[in-house]
Amino acid sequence: MAQGRFIICFDFELAWGRFDKILSEDYLAQVRLTRKEIVPLLLTALERHRIPATWGVVGHLMLRECDGIHAELEPYRPEHFPNWFSRDTGGKDDGSSVWMCRDVVERIATCSVPQELASHSFSHVDFSHPALLRKRAAQELELARDLISEFGQEMKTHIFPRGRSGHLDVLKDAGVRVYRTFRAPGTGFKSAFGQFVTEALARTPPLVTAARDELGMLNVEGGMLFNRRGRYRSAIPVSRRVVRAIKGINAAAREGGVFLLWSHPVDFAADQKAMLRAFDEICAHAARMRDTGRLEIIPVRELA
Secondary structure, eight states: OOOEEEEEEEEEOGGGGTTTTOOOHHHHHHHHHIIIIIHHHHHHHHHHTTOOOEEEEOGGGGOSEEOSOOTTSOOOOOTTOSOTTTTOOOEEOOSOOSSOOHHHHHHHHTOSSOOEEEEOOSSOOOTTSTTSOHHHHHHHHHHHHHHHHTTTOOOOEEEOGGGOOOOHHHHHHTTOOEEEEOOOTTSSOOSHHHHHHHHHTTOOOOOOEEEEOTTSOEEEEOOEEOOOOSTTGGGSOHHHHHHHHHHHHHHHHHHTOEEEEEEOGGGGTTTHHHHHHHHHHHHHHHHHHHHTTSEEEOOGGGGO
16 A cells, blocks of 8 residues: 655745735734744744645745736736736835745745745636636746746646636646645535534545646645634634544555645634644644654655
8 A cells, every 4th residue: 555645735825815805904914923923933843843845835925026016917807806916015025015025935945844835826816717818827827937946946836826727738838747726616515514513523634636637737636724714613623623634644644645734824823822733733743653654744746
């Protein structure tokens, strides 16, 4: 039987993750805390347990400065937010920007335990949306690829914003070998109540499926979201998520499959102490399994 594998994947976005839906002062405060404290603490935990992770980074975060307009890009005008860069303040990053944080990405790239920098597009566009033309999709990937290369890495992995896939031929042309999506609709619990029950009872999460698509790239589908944000999730103790994640790790080791845990660093900000402690418990368990030869811990790119 193949050895089980465990993957940690972060969608690193700062304000780009939700700017087209909500950008409250409370949320921006959490974003700033993420930049200043959360990411360094996550890296400390990963170093302590010698765990490589995949960081799907919005490309714009890797800039030092910008004009806030990006007129060189093909327009992307989804009906809910037709002026995509209208909230981008531009200018130079002074260390407090919520739109750029090259210094933080540098810390990730120079971590003593190698971390993977993956594409999360340049500006968090929805690849499934009809407003995203092929030219703009290509520009999003080309910019992400070029920026990642400045940190000495090759872009092999793409994390679709909001898990919605599209323009696969563009990914192939950009050199992507593996991409991550959400589990296809119709599997698992659909309702919020069903998901609440699943998380509250700490049911074993499903392992991911990984299959070659028609273009030869690997589609990694699924994963457990590690998060306390939301109407019902905040009512569930973080300890239940630890139990559930450990069940997923154990299932991967037992069945020779792949368990993927994913989150957004900003998800740690609302309950920083509890979330970081829980994350450390999960990492510690995975590290013990690895050190006894029952588990391999890898970044997403190593699946390809």
